[in-house]
Amino acid sequence: MRVLVTGGAGYIGSHLVDRLVKLGHEVTVLDDLSTGNSANLAESRSHIRFVEDTILDDRLVDKLVRRADTVFHLAAGVGVGNIVAKPLDALITNTRGAENVIEACVKHEKRLLLASTSEIYGKTGKMPMSEDDDRVLGSTTIARWGYSTAKAIDEHLALAYAQHGLRMSVVRYFNSYGPRLDPKGYGSVVANMMRQALADEPLTVHGDGTQTRCFTYVEDTVEGTLRAGLDAKAEGVVFNVGNDRETTINDLAALIIEMTGSRSAIRRMSYEERYGKGFEDTKRRVPDVRRAADVLGFRASIELRDGLERTLQWWRNTYR
Numbered sequence: 001m002r003v004l005v006t007g008g009a010g011y012i013g014s015h016l017v018d019r020l021v022k023l024g025h026e027v028t029v030l031d032d033l034s035t036g037n038s039a040n041l042a043e044s045r046s047h048i049r050f051v052e053d054t055i056l057d058d059r060l061v062d063k064l065v066r067r068a069d070t071v072f073h074l075a076a077g078v079g080v081g082n083i084v085a086k087p088l089d090a091l092i093t094n095t096r097g098a099e100n101v102i103e104a105c106v107k108h109e110k111r112l113l114l115a116s117t118s119e120i121y122g123k124t125g126k127m128p129m130s131e132d133d134d135r136v137l138g139s140t141t142i143a144r145w146g147y148s149t150a151k152a153i154d155e156h157l158a159l160a161y162a163q164h165g166l167r168m169s170v171v172r173y174f175n176s177y178g179p180r181l182d183p184k185g186y187g188s189v190v191a192n193m194m195r196q197a198l199a200d201e202p203l204t205v206h207g208d209g210t211q212t213r214c215f216t217y218v219e220d221t222v223e224g225t226l227r228a229g230l231d232a233k234a235e236g237v238v239f240n241v242g243n244d245r246e247t248t249i250n251d252l253a254a255l256i257i258e259m260t261g262s263r264s265a266i267r268r269m270s271y272e273e274r275y276g277k278g279f280e281d282t283k284r285r286v287p288d289v290r291r292a293a294d295v296l297g298f299r300a301s302i303e304l305r306d307g308l309e310r311t312l313q314w315w316r317n318t319y320r
């Protein structure tokens, strides 16, 4: 198949591209390298077509979608730090850019996989989070909720077009981590802590560190994405893609210190100090994984220690 991957030079996107190439697909990547990195495509570079440009160019998007059989849309303004620092850029990319991709898929009758996020659920207290649950968001004056809102608009738009024949599915990722997470990038907690631990710098823990996340190794993230994007049974369906094992940020920090043999201490930082006044975090985020298991036969299977070991290995090879 001819596959278009937007955001394919990014962290998850590039792993997806590698898998698609290995499966024998003909891959085109559209990425403006705003947070992505062409080095992420080193493994597949000679097998793909790379277009360094933006999804905000509707004519270009139209042309690339027309030539593809199926589209994986991962390009987005991402990361809480980026969203809070530059809310307008992220909003425009995540609404107007996504609309360009979705509408081109409608026009040319192409299959679409839309990458969405666990941020969709906002600060709901209901765990685990099931795909049809209510969303609980803060005020529009708090920038972080713009990301959740924009991704929700994308989901609504794709689901509405599905009623007019668009073949689509949505995946909501839960804290993916693994090789190629950029420590200078948008600040995944795993990437930051790994960098700090290897440099024997204090590991930054925001708040009291009792907040939890369900860390999902990128190989699992990609497997769920592929199945949702290629399986006909997935059409019209929204899936959580993540591990349902919860880890506190304090435990993550302790594990990374142990695994790296680091002399680092923990440095606590208030949310206000990191993200400014009025920032709201989500205390827990646990996916209900039953739908992905039932429909796609997918379950994240890589243990945190194993995934961190692989990430660490990559890290040592890359930043030696």
Ligand SMILES: NC(=O)c1ccc[n+]([C@@H]2O[C@H](COP(=O)([O-])OP(=O)(O)OC[C@H]3O[C@@H](n4cnc5c(N)ncnc54)[C@H](O)[C@@H]3O)[C@@H](O)[C@H]2O)c1
Pocket (backbone or CB within 6 Å): 006, 007, 008, 009, 010, 011, 012, 013, 030, 031, 032, 033, 034, 035, 036, 037, 053, 054, 055, 056, 073, 074, 075, 076, 077, 078, 093, 097, 115, 116, 117, 118, 172, 173, 174, 175, 176, 177
């Ligand atoms: N990493 C996670 O845990 C996580 C969690 C939830 C959702 N997601 C979603 O997964 C997708 C991939 O994210 P990621 O974690 O790999 O981050 P990433 O920043 O590595 O990937 C995003 C890619 O999109 C590209 N991009 C941004 N704006 C663009 C534009 N206007 N035109 C073309 N390309 C553009 C970036 O250069 C980058 O390569 C995103 O849609 C994101 O919202 C990721």
